[in-house]
Amino acid sequence: MESLYLLVPMSIVLVFFIGVLFWWSTRSGQFDDLEGPAHRILMDDDNLPPPPDSQPPSKPEA
Numbered sequence: 001m002e003s004l005y006l007l008v009p010m011s012i013v014l015v016f017f018i019g020v021l022f023w024w025s026t027r028s029g030q031f032d033d034l035e036g037p038a039h040r041i042l043m044d045d046d047n048l049p050p051p052p053d054s055q056p057p058s059k060p061e062a
Contacts, residue, residue, distance in 0.1 A: 025031065
C-alpha cells in the first residue's frame with residue numbers, strides 16, 4: 001500500500017510530462033505533413049530540364 005503513495009504521483013507527473021511533449025510537438029509543426037517526404041523520395045526528377053546555368057553556351061549565328 002505504501003508503494004501506491006509513490007507510484008500514483010509519479011504516474012501523474014509522467015502523464016503531464018508526456019502531454020506537454022505532445023502539445024509542444026503539435027504546436028511546432030511536427031505532424032503537419034506525414035506523407036510528403038515519403039512521396040518526395042519516389043518522385044523522378046530525371047525528366048526535368050537542366051537549370052539554365054548548366055546549359056552550354058549557344059553558338060552565335062553568322
